[in-house]
Amino acid sequence: MPGVTERLVIAIDGPSGSGKSSTSRGVAQRLGLAYLDTGAMYRAVTWLALDRGLDRTDAATVAGTIAQARLDVATDPAAPTISVDGTDVTTAIRDPQVSQAVSSVATNLAVRKDLIARQRAIIAAAERGIVVEGRDITTVVAPEATVRVLLVADPAARVARRQAELGNRVDHDAVTDQVIRRDRDDSTVAQFTDAAPGVTVVDSTDLTLDQVIDVICGLVPQHTGS
Ligand SMILES: Nc1ncnc2c1ncn2[C@@H]1O[C@H](COP(=O)(O)OP(=O)(O)O)[C@@H](O)[C@H]1O
Numbered sequence: 001m002p003g004v005t006e007r008l009v010i011a012i013d014g015p016s017g018s019g020k021s022s023t024s025r026g027v028a029q030r031l032g033l034a035y036l037d038t039g040a041m042y043r044a045v046t047w048l049a050l051d052r053g054l055d056r057t058d059a060a061t062v063a064g065t066i067a068q069a070r071l072d073v074a075t076d077p078a079a080p081t082i083s084v085d086g087t088d089v090t091t092a093i094r095d096p097q098v099s100q101a102v103s104s105v106a107t108n109l110a111v112r113k114d115l116i117a118r119q120r121a122i123i124a125a126a127e128r129g130i131v132v133e134g135r136d137i138t139t140v141v142a143p144e145a146t147v148r149v150l151l152v153a154d155p156a157a158r159v160a161r162r163q164a165e166l167g168n169r170v171d172h173d174a175v176t177d178q179v180i181r182r183d184r185d186d187s188t189v190a191q192f193t194d195a196a197p198g199v200t201v202v203d204s205t206d207l208t209l210d211q212v213i214d215v216i217c218g219l220v221p222q223h224t225g226s
């Protein structure tokens with residue numbers, strides 16, 4: 001296809017807590033690539049819907065409001081940030097209220113269409129290549145990516161990792177909801193429970209973060225690992 005360059009695009013999908021964000025940042029830093037957390041984009045527009053007090057069952061109003069919003073996404077893996085209409089929401093999007101509400105916005109198909117177009121524009125602008133993580137990157141956003149990975153881990157490991165990350169701020173039931181219920185809701189609009197043809201499954205349950213980064217870097221054609 002004309003215009004396609006040799007830029008390296010690495011697509012990583014997987015359920016909550018499988019290690020997508022930490023692994024993707026590590027791979028991007030090691031290979032000198034940009035990094036895009038598409039989940040942060042869904043979280044940022046959810047933050048906007050909550051901030052505006054929108055009725056999230058009113059899909060058209062939610063999508064219309066989000067379509068008008070400016071999203072600025074910094075793709076430096078050492079300092080990924082995201083702003084909505086000039087407000088830096090990098091920290092706010094990790095609040096439990098956003099985690100609890102995000103699936104209701106991410107399952108809005110008009111919102112998905114909008115964000116997928118923005119994600120493709122960010123990928124196209126990444127001159128040195130990019131690592132992109134989410135739920136539908138290997139299948140919908142960038143199925144042509146050079147490396148396509150489905151990162152998985154046992155549910156118990158994923159809940160334990162998230163609990164360790166959130167500490168006592170969030171009780172075990174809420175963490176389980178954030179991981180297991182959210183995956184169930186999210187999987188109604190994105191297929192990330194089984195690998196699509198050509199997608200490599202990497203199971204991080206018994207691997208350290210460095211080991212997972214090694215495995216994914218090893219999938220890059222002609223990469224020496226150094
Ligand atoms: N291979 C691994 N082994 C142990 N803990 C991990 C591993 N990968 C990631 N983690 C930890 O698990 C938690 C969730 O990881 P994260 O990258 O946010 O997952 P995701 O983006 O898939 O939800 C983080 O605290 C992270 O440090």
Ligand SMILES: Nc1ccn([C@H]2C[C@H](O)[C@@H](COP(=O)(O)OP(=O)(O)O)O2)c(=O)n1
Pocket residue numbers: 015016017021038039040042043102103106107133134135136137182186190
């Ligand atoms: N490409 C994507 C990325 C995320 N989402 C949805 C699914 C998740 O519930 C939210 C937030 O994603 P995020 O990757 O931050 O989720 P984690 O908390 O890391 O598990 O967005 C999506 O539907 N499609």
